[in-house]
Amino acid sequence: MKVKLLIIILFISHATILKAQDEWVTRTIESISVKFPSLPVKLGENTLAARDKDSVAYIFDVMNVLQPGSDSAAVMANLRSGNISLKVKKILEQTWGVEFNNPIEHKFNGFQACFSNAIAVGKEDIYAYTIFIGTFIYNLIVIVPKGRSTEGKDFYFSSAGLAQLH
16 A cells, blocks of 8 residues: 555656646747746747746847847847857846856857856856847846756756747
């Protein structure tokens, strides 16, 4: 009887863990879809944000450099003039007011992308994943309070995918 009870408890706890991960909510802006741990709120025309149960914040922001008000020529010239990762680092530092580690460049479905992180003094860690597709810059940001798990960060970043266009 004890063995059966233990098996049932293990099954229920395992099923609960799997169910929690399946409940992430998928949202799409322009060409990229990402999964949030809860229903995100819209913070701007192209910005979504959500929090998980540990108060970790997940932000998805999209900027079209051809959008009115942006200096698209300057942005694109700056990005194409080499060493994109250091340029992303500088923009992140100006935006968040903390020092970021040097970004790691890689490809996202053949498009330029980079990862970076910052350790904010005493408060939180900030992780950024930036993807460049055409004139769009996609930013996935995770803000983790000190002492909280970064487990959701990896799932969030890996959930990014090209949206199915109809």
